[in-house]
Amino acid sequence: MGLLEAIILAVLAASTPLLLAAAGELVTERAGVLNLGVEGMMIMGAACGFAGAYFTGSTIVGAVCGILAGVGMSAVFAWLTLGLAVNQVAAGLALTILGVGMSGLIGAGFVGERITAVPQLWLPVLTDLPFVGRILFGQNALVYGSIALVIGIWYFLYRTRAGLVLRAVGDNHASAHALGYPVLTIRTFAVLFGGACAGLGGAYLPLAYTPFFISGMTAGRGWIALALVVFASWMPGRLVAGAYLFGAVTILQLHAQGAGFGIPSQLMTALPYLATILVLIVISRTRGTIGSAAPASLGLVFVPDR
Amino acid sequence: MRDPATPPRPTAPLLQAIGITKRYGTFAANDAVSLDLYPNEIHALLGENGAGKSTLVKIIYGLIQPTEGELRWMGDKIVLAGPSAARELGIGMVFQHFSLFNNLTVAENVALGLAPTENFSAISDRLAEVSRDYGLPLDPKREVWRLSVGERQRIEIVRALMQNPKLLILDEPTAVLTPQEADQLFVTLERLRGEGRALLYISHKLDEVKRLCDTATILRLGKKVSTCDPRRETAASLARMMVGAEIGEVKAASGRQPTIPRLIVRDLSLAPDDPHGTYLKNVSLEVRGGEIFGIAGVAGNGQDELFAALSGERISPTGGAVVIDGDAAGYLGINERRRLGAAFVPEERLGHGTAPRMKLSENALLTGHAASAMVHHGFVDKPAMLDLVDRATKTFDVRKAKRDPEAASLSGGNLQKFIVGREILREPGVLVVSQPTWGVDAGAAAVIRQALIDLAARGAAVLIISQDLDELAEVSDRIAVMFHGRLSDAMNAADADRETIGLLMGGSTIAPSEAADAGA
Numbered sequence: 010m011g012l013l014e015a016i017i018l019a020v021l022a023a024s025t026p027l028l029l030a031a032a033g034e035l036v037t038e039r040a041g042v043l044n045l046g047v048e049g050m051m052i053m054g055a056a057c058g059f060a061g062a063y064f065t066g067s068t069i070v071g072a073v074c075g076i077l078a079g080v081g082m083s084a085v086f087a088w089l090t091l092g093l094a095v096n097q098v099a100a101g102l103a104l105t106i107l108g109v110g111m112s113g114l115i116g117a118g119f120v121g122e123r124i125t126a127v128p129q130l131w132l133p134v135l136t137d138l139p140f141v142g143r144i145l146f147g148q149n150a151l152v153y154g155s156i157a158l159v160i161g162i163w164y165f166l167y168r169t170r171a172g173l174v175l176r177a178v179g180d181n182h183a184s185a186h187a188l189g190y191p192v193l194t195i196r197t198f199a200v201l202f203g204g205a206c207a208g209l210g211g212a213y214l215p216l217a218y219t220p221f222f223i224s225g226m227t228a229g230r231g232w233i234a235l236a237l238v239v240f241a242s243w244m245p246g247r248l249v250a251g252a253y254l255f256g257a258v259t260i261l262q263l264h265a266q267g268a269g270f271g272i273p274s275q276l277m278t279a280l281p282y283l284a285t286i287l288v289l290i291v292i293s294r295t296r297g298t299i300g301s302a303a304p305a306s307l308g309l310v311f312v313p314d315r
Numbered sequence: 316m317r318d319p320a321t322p323p324r325p326t327a328p329l330l331q332a333i334g335i336t337k338r339y340g341t342f343a344a345n346d347a348v349s350l351d352l353y354p355n356e357i358h359a360l361l362g363e364n365g366a367g368k369s370t371l372v373k374i375i376y377g378l379i380q381p382t383e384g385e386l387r388w389m390g391d392k393i394v395l396a397g398p399s400a401a402r403e404l405g406i407g408m409v410f411q412h413f414s415l416f417n418n419l420t421v422a423e424n425v426a427l428g429l430a431p432t433e434n435f436s437a438i439s440d441r442l443a444e445v446s447r448d449y450g451l452p453l454d455p456k457r458e459v460w461r462l463s464v465g466e467r468q469r470i471e472i473v474r475a476l477m478q479n480p481k482l483l484i485l486d487e488p489t490a491v492l493t494p495q496e497a498d499q500l501f502v503t504l505e506r507l508r509g510e511g512r513a514l515l516y517i518s519h520k521l522d523e524v525k526r527l528c529d530t531a532t533i534l535r536l537g538k539k540v541s542t543c544d545p546r547r548e549t550a551a552s553l554a555r556m557m558v559g560a561e562i563g564e565v566k567a568a569s570g571r572q573p574t575i576p577r578l579i580v581r582d583l584s585l586a587p588d589d590p591h592g593t594y595l596k597n598v599s600l601e602v603r604g605g606e607i608f609g610i611a612g613v614a615g616n617g618q619d620e621l622f623a624a625l626s627g628e629r630i631s632p633t634g635g636a637v638v639i640d641g642d643a644a645g646y647l648g649i650n651e652r653r654r655l656g657a658a659f660v661p662e663e664r665l666g667h668g669t670a671p672r673m674k675l676s677e678n679a680l681l682t683g684h685a686a687s688a689m690v691h692h693g694f695v696d697k698p699a700m701l702d703l704v705d706r707a708t709k710t711f712d713v714r715k716a717k718r719d720p721e722a723a724s725l726s727g728g729n730l731q732k733f734i735v736g737r738e739i740l741r742e743p744g745v746l747v748v749s750q751p752t753w754g755v756d757a758g759a760a761a762v763i764r765q766a767l768i769d770l771a772a773r774g775a776a777v778l779i780i781s782q783d784l785d786e787l788a789e790v791s792d793r794i795a796v797m798f799h800g801r802l803s804d805a806m807n808a809a810d811a812d813r814e815t816i817g818l819l820m821g822g823s824t825i826a827p828s829e830a831a832d833a834g835a
Binding site: 170173174176177180181183184185186187188189190304305 | 377378397398399402410414415416417418419423426427428431435
């Protein structure tokens with residue numbers, strides 16, 4: 010296997026959890042809800058996903074447990090922000106703190122245990138093709154699933170009436186309400202969907218990336234996923250490009266460390282996070298010129314008058 | 316759907332509201348209001364802000380449920396579960412604050428207002444057809460934020476018409492239109508009446524109502540005052556019913572002599588902050604001491620951007636672009652401009668003009684700390700703050716429940732009197748005020764206009780940005796019009812007829828702005 014092939018394979022593996030979590034958050038934000046708890050939902054997905062796979066020996070059960078953990082966490086968030094009209098930023102941060110703490114508790118007994126990772130696709134002939142074989146036909150189901158998910162979201166948002174209503178709710182909740190759309194119900198579903206995706210993204214880590222659980226193993230990926238949504242200016246196509254770009258930065262810094270450039274390893278490890286900050290600066294400077302679909306009601310509390 | 320070929324008998328009301336009451340706690344927004352709407356009729360709903368017009372209309376459109384009372388549609392009792400139930404019956408609504416989605420296209424906006432059964436391309440075709448039939452041209456593929464205010468209203472009307480409503484409700488439809496656009500709208504409305512539809516027309520513009528409407532129902536403080544034929548009433552008698560008292564005439568102070576220019580804007584160009592904002596292009600103007608300078612224009616033509624550049628919320632590209640009393644202020648922040656003797660009253664009362672949850676005294680401090688003696692060695696002087704509140708209360712008749720309540724607890728008119736009073740009591744040399752009487756009851760509006768005239772009479776330069784042409788005509792000495800970020804030449808208010816101003820507001824004969832006498 011050549012070095013380039015190895016790098017591309019590693020990038021695909023590293024990008025998938027970002028893409029899954031960011032795709033869910035994109036839908037949530039398109040409905041006008043800012044859920045900063047992605048990191049908390051991911052880490053809970055990781056802990057519960059590992060627990061499910063460990064007890065049953067099935068990575069499918071593990072993935073389902075991860076999804077349910079994310080949905081459960083996001084249901085708490087939905088109850089707070091949509092039911093009780095709590096400030097979304099505060100509730101999101103609380104959700105992350107809660108998730109990090111609880112996952113440590115749940116996962117404490119699993120540290121040092123191993124499970125069998127999600128199997129990778131193997132097709133005769135195709136997977137054996139030189140270079141492209143393993144990249145295109147040798148991935149696990151979650152990698153293909155994440156791409157299918159983004160395509161599905163694109164189709165939903167731009168080609169279905171339900172997607173149009175969801176975008177309308179995010180753009181102007183007062184008008185959507187005046188036209189008779191159930192704003193809070195639609196937002197609840199969007200938040201739960203976002204939670205499911207974040208939970209699956211988190212579960213990907215112990216199920217497919219490294220077949221064991223360590224506390225805090227999401228290592229800020231939830232925050233990167235949040236930044237990715239802004240980077241993508243809320244458009245699914247750009248989200249794929251952004252997720253792979255960030256995955257590439259993560260992997261390249263590992264290779265750069267391996268090559269021994271004499272740069273402190275801590276600095277190299279910080280590279281993906283520095284890249285996040287850089288991207289956010291670039292976006293804020295070019296706002297309005299590259300076309301932004303920022304949902305106008307994003308993060309605003311809505312209480313219907315009755 | 317009922318068969319449109321058999322219209323109801325014109326003698327029977329299409330919709331009856333009987334004894335409608337809506338209570339929020341102990342407060343009755345509507346108190347036993349009854350209303351009959353007939354086909355072939357434009358029925359005006361008149362009243363001041365807070366009289367309960369919006370509440371009644373929301374009940375008829377199914378957005379809120381009445382506490383008591385019932386609605387009848389062609390004689391049958393109905394309960395509207397929501398707007399979609401109202402739309403199914405044949406009730407359409409054109410909202411005052413447009414219920415549009417800025418990031419979506421015209422066709423998407425229209426589709427959202429229709430039943431989910433129709434597919435998108437059929438909607439686009441029908442949209443083109445309706446907009447052609449009624450002479451309301453629209454491009455279905457454009458995003459709303461690219462459109463003018465008049466075009467946005469067209470979307471609302473076309474969206475409502477595509478449901479083929481028997482009853483169309485219009486909430487203050489001319490508030491944001493130029494006089495010419497309003498005339499066009501009236502032609503459309505008269506045609507809709509001719510087609511046998513009932514129209515409920517909400518307004519507080521008495522001339523329009525007299526011109527257009529067959530019947531008028533007047534609300535005051537949630538109660539119905541009367542139902543009358545507006546064409547048989549005078550504007551004064553309608554106003555009396557709305558307000559419940561005679562409105563004081565605003566009188567021009569005599570002997571106002573313009574002196575030297577105290578506020579000069581020279582060739583100001585500025586990119587907007589907001590991606591959907593307006594570029595200011597070479598704006599120049601001069602306001603002299605003792606003069607009131609009015610800026611007219613349809614909202615969204617750069618007035619907000621101009622206000623921000625004058626107040627110092629946005630810094631100008633050159634220091635000399637804004638000159639306050641002879642000092643170049645373009646680079647100065649808002650407090651430094653206040654120290655030069657300028658004062659500013661923004662359009663938005665809650666959130667921009669005041670911090671809603673802070674007390675009036677604290678709000679007095681927020682604009683007064685730079686140039687008034689309310690802070691000593693970094694400590695606030697509470698008695699001085701309360702003193703300003705008391706003086707504003709007394710001078711401008713601010714009505715409030717206690718001495719120092721939260722800003723948000725005041726009614727719009729009283730809060731606006733306080734905000735304008737807070738600035739005027741500092742005796743500014745230059746006052747810039749945006750929409751001074753927007754959404755304010757007639758009594759408070761008269762007090763505020765009088766205060767602005769009196770301030771100018773004491774030698775201050777006053778700049779008023781307003782969408783209300785009547786207001787500008789009443790108080791201004793000179794008027795200029797903003798369109799697409801450019802400012803027209805200033806006209807003497809005495810020579811400026813509504814038609815010329817209206818044409819300028821629509822952008823038809825805009826001339827590049829020039830400083831009247833740059834040597835001054």
